Amino acid sequence: MQPRNMSMSGVVDLAALKAAGEAKVKAEQARAQRQEAGADTTAPPLVIEVTEATFESDVLQRSNEVPVVISFWADQAEQSKQLNTVLERLAGEYRGRFVLATAEVYANQMLFQQFGVQGVPAVFAVLAGQAMPLFQGAAPEDQVADVLDQLIEVAEQRFGIVGAEVDAGAPAEAQAPPPPRPATPQELALSAAHEALDAGDLGGAIQAYKNVLADEPANVEAKLGLAQAQLLHRVQDLDPRAVREAAANAPGDVAAQLAAADLDLVGGQVEDAFGRLVDTVRQAAGEERDTARLRLLELFDVIGPDDPRVAAARTALARVLF
Template structure:
């Protein structure tokens, strides 16, 4: 992680970060951590509470990330403030975020993460400098910025986010109102996901294949199957693949491996374009292999993501 305060433009993270790794880590802990902010805060420092009775400012750890950020983001926009005690720009940015969260009165939640105490969260987001602020909606990062911002800039950023999200999130339940009941978990997917969490990718692939035998068009199963195959591949991936791909554009295996590494490093657009270029430059079996690999990677992401839509258009142009 580089020094604090590097200013970068807002960047879309949609579909590029797997937040489930934090859930797995939290589940392995022997005792649950409290989801409320640290008790050492004085009453005057305690987080504001929304009209729903749910705090609008929460301190988050690796153990509470799943409940406080991922799950809550299915109801309301969650803004994650990644900061550290020694970071001077953080001391300017955090108070502005907290003020706006209180003003928002539950229309969005501010989740504060001390990256010194919770480095895994920063690693998951690929944070290179702090402060970094990431917006989460529907369980996925949707936008982010790094460096100190003025209160007006943050206010405008939030307004654009809310406009983009619209009414896609139901909002927090009012005080005393029960949250909507979630549908019962599908045991078929539970078996596949358990295998994934245990690192048994062959078993996970087999479980997803069973679902697809029964439901060939099940998009969730297709995505899970491709995730399992991807994770199995990258266990033994050649770290020299990008260099080999650059040195010899005709080395198809190196191109495929380089694309996988770009997915790992959260550069899906670059990976998609690499494989589209291979499709455009090849024919026969090589073209078919590159096309199938690209389609399998695309199915791992939200089909409505602009990067995915653009890649599908470019692939069609490359083929025809």
């Protein structure tokens, strides 16, 4: 079975946004703390056997510093052991750009269930504490490497996580990661924006994200943060029951449909939100039609351009417009 495409976005998850923005800061803080404690003279192993007892320290905490790949395997499943051999070899070749954590399913039933594993081999990734599926089943080494390349790219671009490169063949004491670098002004501004969002200061967060985008218009993280902050700002004072009743009673009321779509998205009903606004664009005219179209584009930014639900909704919108 070939690895299925990874989906690194698509969930309206404010915890994920916060984690993505703060992961780089956490990584630098962790390295600095280890240096101060004199514990940074050796590099951590690139391959570990994880258990339920060590999952938090070996996987969740480390995922703030480096992508962690989890391979679920079983002794009687020969394919899973063969895949582990491939992943272990790649972990050495990638020299610290990801860490491999193997988990034997029968010894870790809780992890097996929490990750929703259907069978082995099954491979997941954890970035900044957020778990995501990579692929299930055996696969050729070159395809596995392609998936790992995607993971590493996403880790750096969306989460700011870059594993410290080590020399897998050198003695452990020679593999210390480089000293932490100072945060850039853009990183500090993003961190301030995330902190404002986390504190519930939505107005401050919106302005902070706009400040970042004024200097760096293509910053994907700031665009996502701004879209989510604006969404939360719009829905914070809404009465969900009243909004949904108004939308149901007045299908042609664009403002009512916009408010209901916002609530749909915040509630995780992504397809419903997109479908509602596509229908609104279809029925509306003039400025109201353009207002509904622009709101739909804003919600696309909340979910992320790579999500298949966004692609499907874009196609539906194009059919309506053209």
